[in-house]
Amino acid sequence: MPQRLVDRSPVVPADQLVAQMVPPAMFDDVSFASYIPDPNEPSQAAAVAKTEEFSKRVAKIRAGGRRGLFGKKTQATGAGLYLDGGFGVGKTHLLASIFHSVPSPKAFGTFVELTHVVGALGFNKAVEAFSEHSVLCIDEFELDDPGDTMLVSRLLSELSTRGVSIVATSNTLPGQLGEGRFAAQDFMREIKKLGSIFETIRVDGPDYxxxxxxxxxxxxxxxxxxxxxxxxxxxxxxxxxxxxxxxxxxxxxxxxxxxxxxxxxxxxxxxxxxxxxxxxxxxxxxxxxxxxxxxxxxxxxxxxxxxxxxxxxxxxxxxxxxxxxxxxxxxxxxxxxx
Structure with a gap:
């Protein structure tokens, strides 16, 4: 007799919320080399080169830092990359490839998962939990309401200043996040702040x-x-x-x-x-x-x-x-x- 999902009421301890933020099993073995660009879509090959370059930059930021006044070493600001494109063009493949190629600790999750983790932990504990990570990979970046806008803007800004690099995928450009869902003009400053964190690259092609x-x-x-x-x-x-x-x-x-x-x-x-x-x-x-x-x-x-x-x-x-x-x-x- 088959089971029923409605009979399941799983519990996830708070200390496991960040630890479970890894790529889905289908992306366990992906790499930059295993991404096969469509020859009819030159933006795909360009995206592979750019994401591989970004990974190397992440490793240098985490290992380095910079010298401030009196020779004191300070943490460099994290890098930011935003993969924009339609459904099924391999953005998540590239995101997971970045995750696999950079030093631990690191985290990977959808935008929705990230907001749920922050909500469960509380903002300050979430900042501390992610602050030692080399990179935070956010799949399907989206802003559905003003609260999320403020929350994510604060979180990513704080993490970036602590040297955490941010890479995200979406099918909406950073400056257009939130359009059609709420009064975006009222939150344009926060949305622009988010956009300034990222360098945007486009990945085109049909849904594979x-x-x-x-x-x-x-x-x-x-x-x-x-x-x-x-x-x-x-x-x-x-x-x-x-x-x-x-x-x-x-x-x-x-x-x-x-x-x-x-x-x-x-x-x-x-x-x-x-x-x-x-x-x-x-x-x-x-x-x-x-x-x-x-x-x-x-x-x-x-x-x-x-x-x-x-x-x-x-x-x-x-x-x-x-x-x-x-x-x-x-x-x-x-x-x-x-």
Whole structure:
């Protein structure tokens, strides 16, 4: 009998929140050499060269410092790099390659994970926890509300002055973060401060996750879904509404543990999410499932129908499109049955 995600209530001790900030397992073995640039997209080869150069700079900053008055050694300001580009062009591959090539301690996490860690630890403890790191790698950088704007601006500015280098990926340029989501002009000073930390490079190209692939599989019947779930060791089977309700009871920093050890996820009765809070929590779940390469199979509506046209036209559009891209990729994964 398959397990249910709704029966899991994982707990993550505070001292493990930073320690678990490493690249997803699918990026364990990536490197600059294993990134294969598209010959039709010259920005990709340029990005590889730039990120490799950045890694060397990070190592020098952490090992060096500079001489101040009276010969006293002070810590150099951290470097900053921002990889801007569309979905599936290999930005996370390059980000993980930087992580693997620089000295420890170091941290890697999505923007959402970072804000959750800071929220759980408190600002001052978060600064101390990251201040000895050579680099903080932030995937899918985004600003969804004024609070996050202020929080991230303060954190990165503080860490940068302590010699921590910052590298981030996003599909929105630093100066445009927050557009369409809140009154960005009221926080433009903070947004510009964030942009000044980074040197921006562009990575162009089509989404590799869907290159030359057939459309996503159609949903299957509830009966077939149950039969498939029962045939896979380590699978979970949940009702969509019950799962969404359960997600609301867990801090998003616990979603990693929620899917830990799961081999395949089966969701019955999928339908469009009419509440934005529900949709945003499902985005976080989709990211954690994608990080762990866990196949997803559903009944009901298609996975690309979870987010309504109104949501896709709003300020969180890019976040929802990224989640759709990842969910469709997971829906194509083959699951080995018992």
């Amino acid at each position: 996750r869907h290159r030359d692939l057939p459309p996503a599989p159609e949903p299957i019947s509830s009966e077939e879904l149950v039969a498939r779930a029962e045939s896979v060791d380590g699978a979970t089977l949940d009702n969509f509404d019950e799962l969404c309700k359960h997600l609301s009871t867990l801090h998003p920093s616990r979603y990693n543990k929620l899917v830990e050890g799961v081999r395949a996820v089966y969701i019955d009765g999928v339908h469009p999410a009419t509440d934005q809070s529900v949709a945003l929590r499902f985005v976080v779940l989709a990211d954690r499932l994608y990080d762990a390469s866990i196949p997803v199979t559903v009944s009901g509506a298609r996975l690309d129908a979870i987010f309504t046209p109104e949501m896709l036209a709003g300020g969180y559009k890019k976040k929802y499109l990224r989640a759709m891209s990842r969910l469709l990729a997971l829906s194509r994964f083959e699951v080995a049955t018992t």
